[in-house]
Structures are given as structure tokens and as C-alpha cells.
Amino acid sequence: MGRVTFPERAVEIDLDALRHNVRHLRDIADPARVMAVVKADAYGHGAVPVARAALEAGAAWLGVAHISEGVELRRAGIEAPVLAWLHTPSSDFVAGVEHGLDLGISGWELEHVVAAARELERPAIVHLKIDTGLGRNGCPPEKWDELLRRAVGYQDEGVLRVVGVFSHLATADEPARPETDRQVQLFREAVAAAERAGIAVEVRHLANTPATFSRPDCHFDLVRVGLGIYGLSPFADQDSADLGLRPVMTFSTTVSTCKEVPKGQGVSYGHAYRTHQATTLGLVPVGYGDGVPRIATGAPVQVGGRIYPVIGRIAMDQLVIDFGTTGLLDTPDSPVGRRAVLFGGGDAPAVEDWAAAAQTINYEIVTRISDRVERVHLHADTGVGDDGLA
Numbered sequence: 001m002g003r004v005t006f007p008e009r010a011v012e013i014d015l016d017a018l019r020h021n022v023r024h025l026r027d028i029a030d031p032a033r034v035m036a037v038v039k040a041d042a043y044g045h046g047a048v049p050v051a052r053a054a055l056e057a058g059a060a061w062l063g064v065a066h067i068s069e070g071v072e073l074r075r076a077g078i079e080a081p082v083l084a085w086l087h088t089p090s091s092d093f094v095a096g097v098e099h100g101l102d103l104g105i106s107g108w109e110l111e112h113v114v115a116a117a118r119e120l121e122r123p124a125i126v127h128l129k130i131d132t133g134l135g136r137n138g139c140p141p142e143k144w145d146e147l148l149r150r151a152v153g154y155q156d157e158g159v160l161r162v163v164g165v166f167s168h169l170a171t172a173d174e175p176a177r178p179e180t181d182r183q184v185q186l187f188r189e190a191v192a193a194a195e196r197a198g199i200a201v202e203v204r205h206l207a208n209t210p211a212t213f214s215r216p217d218c219h220f221d222l223v224r225v226g227l228g229i230y231g232l233s234p235f236a237d238q239d240s241a242d243l244g245l246r247p248v249m250t251f252s253t254t255v256s257t258c259k260e261v262p263k264g265q266g267v268s269y270g271h272a273y274r275t276h277q278a279t280t281l282g283l284v285p286v287g288y289g290d291g292v293p294r295i296a297t298g299a300p301v302q303v304g305g306r307i308y309p310v311i312g313r314i315a316m317d318q319l320v321i322d323f324g325t326t327g328l329l330d331t332p333d334s335p336v337g338r339r340a341v342l343f344g345g346g347d348a349p350a351v352e353d354w355a356a357a358a359q360t361i362n363y364e365i366v367t368r369i370s371d372r373v374e375r376v377h378l379h380a381d382t383g384v385g386d387d388g389l390a
Ligand SMILES: *Cc1c(COP(=O)(O)O)cnc(C)c1O
Pocket: 037, 039, 085, 168, 207, 208, 209, 210, 224, 225, 226, 227, 228, 234
């Protein structure tokens, strides 16, 4: 069993950390069950290996936005319940029904799903979505009774089965805000109306990651957790460790060229930065072509256990860090060829540091890492030793 050499640039996905997070969220949600949300290639972590690891750790459901994402899971041999909730008239509803996906319905999709079910002579499984205040997808409350009537009609015909009612929260990451109370109340009313209309609602689901942590009254039968399974915190004032989570993704590369430059050297396009002293610059070979946000100048990069800020403009393929000293080159301390960690677990910079530098949220930082960066899944096989490399 040889050592695996580290790729030039990669995101490592620690599937043991992911399993830990899923188990932790299961404990918090219990007796509600966990839907692991693996849309957008599992927030950049790789949908199929993440889905498998989440199911191993006890997730009961998988959630995706698009039917095509659900079909990809089925093609990989994943048979667990999968819900897909974001459609257009161009969505392949036939594929969705054929692959046994559960389909989220906000209104107009119902007739498309029914047409697909008739064509396949196979009932569709649907979850009706009520807009309790987010103002995006979901049936407006004033049209809910009509949607229920249509759904019950089709259910009586045998072309579909309604198993779920769900909604999505707008402000759960700020637990003190009152909007969530109103959304919970509307959700309860929508479920009650569905039951009065003759629907046996098996799964009621409302909570995302923040509500799973902060609002037990939102757990119902199932919680839909994305961010949390990736080990990241949705709250501004609590980090991963505060929530008992372990960050799953580590993004690193290898220091390329290093050079000594005099005071006043302009760095990168536009010379937006000039060195304050004679120093050593390090070239880190990742840029916005790899999904590094171009505006994240100042974000931290860890080399040899120390943290250095990104200076100057981030380019398509590369960024520059300032080691702040001279005399490093041609010594055993030379940074050339060393591992440069942008973010990860342990003592590495956090995803949140990059999010702050890029004026965005941790969700976006991990999700936007591009396909140019290889994904390396660690501990994919639960049956092997702690290095996960069989
Ligand atoms: C993305 C998404 C989730 C997961 O949200 P997190 O905050 O990442 O847990 C849950 N439900 C729906 C409808 C979503 O679109």
C-alpha cells in the first residue's frame, strides 16, 4: 500500500467527516428523518460519492433541485428515495417518473407529471409544495385548495400518489426573526387542509440546515439538510465546531514559482498591489478558472503551517501570496513545491474566511469550485482503515 502523491490541485472530500455530520444531524432531528441535499453536485463535493456516504450514515432520503440530477443518482445505482423540486416545462418528467423520483409540485407541473405517468402507465409520487413566505417556488396559499382538489382527483384516478407536503424557509439562518413563526403556522394549516382533502400525508418537511439546529418545531417528519452535512455553519455567530460539525472539503494546490522582489514591485494585473518591502512572492496556481472568487484578494492561504494573504488581483489561473521576507529561496525552507491550502478543516483557513473576503456565503465558496479541480474522495469505502485507501 503505497503513499498517494497529492495532485497538483484538488479538493479533498473527507467522507468520514460527512458521515459524522449526517449522524450528528440525525441525532438532532430524531425522531424526524434526514434528507441529504445533494443538488449542484453535492454543493461541489461530488453528488454520487456524497449520496452513498450519506445513506451509509443513515440519511433516509436524498434531495436534488433538478430531475436530471436525480436521474444521475439512479444511473449510479442509488435506489433510495430521491426528491427533485425545481422544474421547467422543458424538464424530462417522463425520465423522472420512469426512474422513480419523487417530484415536488408547486402548481403547473402537476399536469406534466400526470401526462408522464399516463404515458408510462406508472403512478407518479409527488410532494406538494406550499409557499409559506419565501416568495419563490411553491403554491400560493390562496391557490392551495385548488391544487389539493386537482391532486386528489388524479390520485383517485390512480395516476399519482401524494406522499408529502413541504415548504422552504426564508430566514431560518437568523433565528430571532419572526418570519419563521408565520411560515410554520401557514405550513401547519396547509398540512391540515391536505388531510381534510383526503390526502394521507406521510412526510411533512420544512426545515433546512439552520432550522434543524435552531427550530425543533420545524422538524416535522423529515429535515432537508444540505450545508450541515458538508460540515459548514449557516449562522454568522457560530462556526462548524460550535455546531459539532466537521468541514468536509479541503481545497489545496502546490506552490509554483517563488521569487524575491524589491520594495515597490507591482503585483498582477493593474498593479493593484505594490510590495511594502523587499520580499518573496509565491505563485499559487489556482484562479477564477478554478472557481476561486476573483474579488477575494486578502483571503488566507496556508503554506508550511503559516497563513499568508492573497495580494493583488486574482487571475484566471493563478494568484499571488506575499511571504513577507527574503532569503527563503535555495534553502530547505523554500516554499516552491509545498502544499498551499486555501481552506479546509483543522488549522487550515476556514471556508468562511474566503466567504468574507469574497463578500459571499460559505455555500457559494464550496459550490463554485470548478471542474478543473480534481475531486479526491477520502474514506469512500467504510470497510478500510483510517487512511481510507484500500
Ligand atoms: C437547497 C435546499 C435545501 C438545503 O438547504 P441548506 O440550508 O443547505 O440545508 C433544503 N430545501 C430546499 C428546497 C432547498 O432548495
